[in-house]
Amino acid sequence: xxxxxxxxxxxxxxxxxxxxxxxxxxxxxxxxxxxxxxxxxxxxxxxxxxxxxxxxxxxxxxxxxxxxxxxxxxxxxxxxxxxxxxxxxxxxxxxxxxxxxxxxxxxxxxxxxxxxxxxxxxxxxxxxxxxxxxxxxxxxxxxxxxxxxxxxxxxxxxxxxxxxxxxxxxxxxxxxxxxxxxxxxxxxxxxxxxxxxxxxxxxxxxxxxxxxxxxxxxxxxxxxxxxxxxxxxxxxxxxxxxxxxxxxxxxxxxxxxxxxxxxxxxxxxxxxxxxxxxxxxxxxxxxxxxxxxxxxxxxxxxxxxxxxxxxxxxxxxxxxxxxx
Ligand code: AMP
Ligand code: MG
Numbered sequence: 466x467x468x469x470x471x472x473x474x475x476x477x478x479x480x481x482x483x484x485x486x487x488x489x490x491x492x493x494x495x496x497x498x499x500x501x502x503x504x505x506x507x508x509x510x511x512x513x514x515x516x517x518x519x520x521x522x523x524x525x526x527x528x529x530x531x532x533x534x535x536x537x538x539x540x541x542x543x544x545x546x547x548x549x550x551x552x553x554x555x556x557x558x559x560x561x562x563x564x565x566x567x568x569x570x571x572x573x574x575x576x577x578x579x580x581x582x583x584x585x586x587x588x589x590x591x592x593x594x595x596x597x598x599x600x601x602x603x604x605x606x607x608x609x610x611x612x613x614x615x616x617x618x619x620x621x622x623x624x625x626x627x628x629x630x631x632x633x634x635x636x637x638x639x640x641x642x643x644x645x646x647x648x649x650x651x652x653x654x655x656x657x658x659x660x661x662x663x664x665x666x667x668x669x670x671x672x673x674x675x676x677x678x679x680x681x682x683x684x685x686x687x688x689x690x691x692x693x694x695x696x697x698x699x700x701x702x703x704x705x706x707x708x709x710x711x712x713x714x715x716x717x718x719x720x721x722x723x724x725x726x727x728x729x730x731x732x733x734x735x736x737x738x739x740x741x742x743x744x745x746x747x748x749x750x751x752x753x754x755x756x757x758x759x760x761x762x763x764x765x766x767x768x769x770x771x772x773x774x775x776x777x778x779x780x781x782x783x784x785x786x787x788x789x
Contacts, residue, residue, distance in 0.1 A: 491630045
């Protein structure tokens with residue numbers, strides 16, 4: 466079973482684990498990450514193995530400084546401006562990868578681009594001390610709900626990894642926003658912790674969304690973030706046997722009959738809703754309900770990321786169901 470240490474005492478232990486080519490679960494401001502040395506192929510393989518993640522799904526390289534970032538990718542002026550505005554923070558940039566590079570090719574799944582982010586808090590401290598980029602996807606089994614607490618990591622991956630650093634509940638609660646600058650335009654590849662409106666305000670340019678919905682980057686699979694129970698979004702009523710994931714002050718019809726009810730935010734606060742999203746989904750899943758009905762959540766601001774995750778949680782799954 467994984468050893469659990471705190472952020473106050475865990476830095477040296479985490480460094481030792483990384484140096485030995487092993488993986489460690491760490492808190493970031495978005496969700497918990499499963500980190501390994503991005504320059505070590507064995508460490509990167511261990512990340513894929515612990516998660517059961519398809520190898521064609523590339524990982525985000527986490528950096529501690531701009532120098533580290535410019536050492537592995539080629540920055541255009543607009544991407545650089547985005548780093549000045551939003552790093553450290555929940556924004557990932559997809560950029561042309563420098564070649565040759567110290568980054569192991571498994572990280573980018575053989576693409577000639579690389580996704581990079583500078584995290585806040587413990588993650589950044591750890592990278593600074595380690596001196597190399599860390600590959601770090603979310604610390605959960607592939608396709609399942611992302612972990613926003615050390616307990617959630619332990620319950621899912623505890624038997625497969627040596628160490629978890631406990632930094633308490635994550636602040637943002639959803640993964641980073643992923644953008645790619647092309648031809649001087651900002652393309653949104655995945656909505657996340659920084660809203661499109663914030664990026665538009667910072668750049669003075671419209672953020673472009675490609676046609677065909679949210680699935681654009683390799684591995685942005687339709688089914689993801691899935692609990693064991695089925696998920697039904699934009700529900701106006703609760704059906705027999707369902708649990709309810711509520712939002713705001715007004716309840717869906719039949720809510721009094723729900724197996725369990727949790728509210729993302731009674732006051733309709735989107736930041737609070739993002740923070741609660743994965744934990745509430747997990748708790749409702751444990752209620753034993755056949756399905757989770759989800760009330761309508763607004764799509765503006767952080768709501769774009771929340772609705773993206775809920776839509777994927779509700780998508781038909783490509784792995785066996787424990788419950789139908
Ligand atoms: P996560 O699954 O939260 O670790 O997020 C990583 C996401 O970043 C995946 O869905 C990848 O598809 C995406 N990604 C990573 N590298 C690239 C890249 N070079 N180009 C496009 N998307 C990428
Ligand atoms: Mg993930």
